[in-house]
Amino acid sequence: QVQLVESGGGLVQAGGSLRLSCAASGRTFSKYAMGWFRQAPGKEREFVAGLSWSGSPYYSDSVKGRFAISGDNAKNTVYLQMNSLKPEDTAVYYCSTDRMPWRVGITTHSWEYDYWGQGTQVTVSS
Numbered sequence: 001q002v003q004l005v006e007s008g009g010g011l012v013q014a015g016g017s018l019r020l021s022c023a024a025s026g027r028t029f030s031k032y033a034m035g036w037f038r039q040a041p042g043k044e045r046e047f048v049a050g051l052s053w054s055g056s057p058y059y060s061d062s063v064k065g066r067f068a069i070s071g072d073n074a075k076n077t078v079y080l081q082m083n084s085l086k087p088e089d090t091a092v093y094y095c096s097t098d099r100m101p102w103r104v105g106i107t108t109h110s111w112e113y114d115y116w117g118q119g120t121q122v123t124v125s126s
Contacts, residue, residue, distance in 0.1 A: 001026050002024070002025070002026035002027050002097070002115045003024070003025050003026055003115075004022055004023070004024050004095050004096065004097065004115055004116060004117035005022070005023045005024075005117055005118070006020060006021065006022050006093065006094065006095050006117040006118065006119060006120040007020070007021050007023075007120060008020040008021050008120060009093060009120030009121045009122045010121075010122070010123070011123045011124075011125065012085055012122075012123070012124055012125070013124070013125050014085060014086055014087055014124055014125065014126050015084060015085065016085050016124070017081070017082060017083045017084075017085065018082045018085065018122060019079060019080070019081050019082070020036070020079065020080040020082065020093055020095075020120060020122075021077055021078075021079055022034070022036075022077060022078045022079070022080075022095030022117055023075070023076065023077050024076045024077065024078070024095075024097065025076060027097065027115075029073070029076050029097065030053065030073045031053055031101040031102060032053055032097050032098045032100075032101055032103075033050055033051060033052045033053050033097075033098040033103055033106055033107070034050065034051050034069075034071065034078045034095060034096070034097055034098070035047060035048075035049070035050040035051075035095070035096045035097075035098065035106070035108075035113055036048040036049045036050070036069060036078075036080045036093060036094070036095055036096075037093070037094045037095075037096060037110060037113075038089075038091035038092065038093045038094070038122075039091055039092050039094070039119075040090060040091040040092075043091075045094070045110050046060065047060055047108035047109075047110070048060055048062075048063055048067065048080070048093070049063060049067055049068075049069040049080060050069065050106035050107075050108070051069045051070070051071050051078060051106075052103070052104075052105055052106055053098075053101070053102060053103065055071065056105070056106075057069045057070075058105070058106040058108075060108070062088075063082075063089075066082065066083050066084045066085075067080060067081065067082050067083070068080070068081040068083075069081075078095055080093070080095075082122070085122075085124045086124060087124045087125065087126045088124075089122060089124050090122060090123050090124050091121075091122060092119040092120065092121050092122075093119065093120050093121075093122050094116050094117055094118075094119045095116070095117045096110070096113035096114075096115060096116045096117070097113060097114065097115045098112060098113055098114075099112055099113060099114035100112070
């Protein structure tokens, strides 16, 4: 059974940093891309960052230069380092795994990801 467990969310002031972790089990994750998405109240879930199976990072324009995604295959864990946080980054953050192994690059479409964590709340105060 595939499980994804996020941690590291919390309340932080604008300009601060947080590091999210996603511990995965039940699949050989080195073959799959991993993604981070977020959903703010009243808004659709949006792509934030992704890590291809080969280790290449991808970012949405809204977080590029501020967030960094990384992975540790030995620990089956993906991280999202979030710096220079803004109030508009406030959302529930979810990690997910691509449904297609060995995909070239990254897909930003949530329906292409088949397993999801429970989410972790990130709140940035102004």
